[in-house]
Amino acid sequence: MKFLKFTAAFLLLLPVLCFARESDVYIGLSAKYNPNALPKIGVAHFFAKNENSAEEKQSASQLASVVRSDLLRSRYFDVQDNLPKPDLNNLGPLFSKYRKEGIDYLLFAEIAQSAEGQWDIKAFLYDTESQKAILAKNFKSSSKSLRRSAHMLADQIVKLLMGKRGIADTRIAFANDSTGRKEIYMVDYDGYNLTKLTRDKSISLLPRWSSDSSKIFYTTYRRKNPDVYYIDLKEGKIKPLIKTRGLNLIGGVSPDDKSLVLTLSRGENPNIYIKDLDSGAMRRLTDKYGVDGSPSFSPDGKYITFISNRSGNPQVYIMNLATQEARRITKFNWTDSPQWSPNGDWIVFSGRQAPNHPIDIFITDITGSQVRQLTADAGWNEDPTWSPDGRFIAFTTTRAGKRQIYIMDADGSAPHLIANIRGNSFTPNWSK
Numbered sequence: 001m002k003f004l005k006f007t008a009a010f011l012l013l014l015p016v017l018c019f020a021r022e023s024d025v026y027i028g029l030s031a032k033y034n035p036n037a038l039p040k041i042g043v044a045h046f047f048a049k050n051e052n053s054a055e056e057k058q059s060a061s062q063l064a065s066v067v068r069s070d071l072l073r074s075r076y077f078d079v080q081d082n083l084p085k086p087d088l089n090n091l092g093p094l095f096s097k098y099r100k101e102g103i104d105y106l107l108f109a110e111i112a113q114s115a116e117g118q119w120d121i122k123a124f125l126y127d128t129e130s131q132k133a134i135l136a137k138n139f140k141s142s143s144k145s146l147r148r149s150a151h152m153l154a155d156q157i158v159k160l161l162m163g164k165r166g167i168a169d170t171r172i173a174f175a176n177d178s179t180g181r182k183e184i185y186m187v188d189y190d191g192y193n194l195t196k197l198t199r200d201k202s203i204s205l206l207p208r209w210s211s212d213s214s215k216i217f218y219t220t221y222r223r224k225n226p227d228v229y230y231i232d233l234k235e236g237k238i239k240p241l242i243k244t245r246g247l248n249l250i251g252g253v254s255p256d257d258k259s260l261v262l263t264l265s266r267g268e269n270p271n272i273y274i275k276d277l278d279s280g281a282m283r284r285l286t287d288k289y290g291v292d293g294s295p296s297f298s299p300d301g302k303y304i305t306f307i308s309n310r311s312g313n314p315q316v317y318i319m320n321l322a323t324q325e326a327r328r329i330t331k332f333n334w335t336d337s338p339q340w341s342p343n344g345d346w347i348v349f350s351g352r353q354a355p356n357h358p359i360d361i362f363i364t365d366i367t368g369s370q371v372r373q374l375t376a377d378a379g380w381n382e383d384p385t386w387s388p389d390g391r392f393i394a395f396t397t398t399r400a401g402k403r404q405i406y407i408m409d410a411d412g413s414a415p416h417l418i419a420n421i422r423g424n425s426f427t428p429n430w431s432k
Helices: 008-020 054-073 092-100 146-162
Strands: 040-044 078-083 105-113 119-127 132-141 171-176 183-188 204-209 215-220 227-232 237-242 248-253 259-264 271-276 282-284 292-297 303-308 315-320 325-328 334-340 346-352 360-365 371-373 381-386 392-397 404-409 425-430
Touching (some): 040 054, 054 078, 054 105, 092 105, 119 146, 132 146, 171 204, 183 204, 183 215, 204 248, 204 425, 227 248, 248 303, 259 292, 292 334, 303 325, 315 334, 360 381, 392 425, 404 425
Parallel strands (some): 040 078, 381 425
Antiparallel strands (some): 105 119, 119 132, 171 183, 171 425, 204 215, 215 227, 227 237, 248 259, 259 271, 271 282, 292 303, 303 315, 346 360, 360 371, 381 392, 392 404
């Protein structure tokens, strides 16, 4: 019975199981705490082409607010906002003024309502030193997708100025019990646009995004057995994938979207399998005595990390898929939910170092020689998942009482609630 805490998924399923059975992790990056070392972006007034239109003014204000928030959240820039509306016919003196104030770039936009009822948006980003536009973007947006348009603009600015992928246009999928049953939801990375995806009226959990973010695979008890289904976000449909009697827990999706790694029980202890999504073929990866679970792929698809109690307490292991050789990389009292960082250098997991310790979030390098604790003295912290740029980690925590989703920097700093969502939330997974 000491192994009942092997995995969060097992804890959630326990009542039914008893019956049925480019990226860097930055540690202590000083620029993050020294705004003067960051490039300064001046966000000028986003203005309505028709100054008499209250609707246009409101949409311009919303667009500016979201872009400004995204740039701040990126941690790449010192954002100077609320700058006055620029005189488009006389920008030279404005650039000189802002350059003296240390502002490196000036961002502004114009919005107008088209005849079709959509928004026509013109966004400009100028280098104040060269006084040249380095971004001039025209795009259309509906009112419903205005926030997403702002996210995409912010990501384009991050890519242009930093040469790195932005994460503003990403989402987090998770399970939540606010209806009295566990269902799958998703929410934008900034806590907006909460969307309920399933109505299984059962236990649904462990959502896992495909690498192209068009599908979410998950485990559900909708048919009284833990089966694997997937949500096709483009088609708006939910389809079954694995309905074999026994335990079918989704672990992760391969980087090329061609296979899944899963925990399956086939009349014995749970083991790790790979399923080819084209042929449907299933290949067994583990057959040791004990329980193996919580698998996920490395970013190159050549390895998996997983949890096993084959040496006693559940520990984090790495397996070479070509040879199926596995090695242990942790020496904890208990571990769960390992996830590989996007650059492949780190593995984040939940664990505790001693029997009476709370569960916290840790990272380790792939040799197991460097282990760093990211959370401490703040409830139980579990279910970590990396942002696609590897700079942030989302996780669940009980620090405020109920189980909620927080985001922190990858060094453990700046933890904050993603949104005040009703009920308890479980097993978040960040889109790619």
